[in-house]
Amino acid sequence: MSRSALPLRVIAAISECAGRAAAAAAALLVLLVFGLVLARYGFGLGSVAAQEAVLWLHAAIFLLGLGFAYRHDRHVRVDVFSARWSPRARARAELAGIVLLLLPMCVFAIWISSDYVAASWAAREGSRDPGGLPAWYLLKALIPLSAGLLALQGLARAADAARRAFAGESPGT
Structure with missing residues (x-):
């Protein structure tokens, strides 16, 4: 393996790891929602913490899956013009x-969310609802993390696109 390929392999491994975490969160989400429905309609029971856990898992799936989806071309792409x-x-x-x-959108997302996340961490923010989940700051930390993961995958895709765009061209052509 060449030295230049190593960073791209590391980025791919990071995206794959985040994607596996999102997939695990999706499986947990299905089980949790099934359990909530069964508890609610079968036994008349409910849980604020479990309902908030559904929100946590849904957010984690989306935020951790961004870079993974981009890596595997599972994002929305409109090829009306570029098809030809x-x-x-x-x-x-x-x-x-x-x-x-x-990349500018990722940098903006990290920048704009940094104060929001920092304030949440400083306050050790938890749920406002009685019986809710503590440590909401952990979930909020996924916002800049997901933008960073997406930016990393964007850099890897940019390197690949540059290789394809300028392959075989001599400098100055």
């Missing part, structure tokens, strides 16, 4: 989109 373009032109458009849109 050459592979090199599509790669250049992808590179431009990553550099001009995706």
Whole structure:
């Protein structure tokens, strides 16, 4: 393995790990919702903490799955114009989109959420509802983390798009 490929493999491994965590959260979410429905309609029982855990799991699935979905091309893509373009032109458009849109959006998400997350951590924020889950600051920390994971995967995709966009071209052409 070349030295230049190592960072891309590390990013891929991180995205895969986050994706597996999101998949585990999805399985837990299904089981929890099934248990909540059974408890509610079968036994007349309810739990604020369990209902909040559904919110936590749903958020974790979404936030941890962003980079994974992008890595595996499972995101929304509108190819109305680019379907007719050459592979090199599509790669250049992808590179431009990553550099001009995706990465700045990720940096903005990290920047805009940092005070929000820091305040939550400082207060050791928990649920406002009696019987709710403590440590909401842990869930809120996933916001900048997910933007960072998405940015990492964007960098890996940008490297691949640059390779495809400029393959075989000499400098200055």
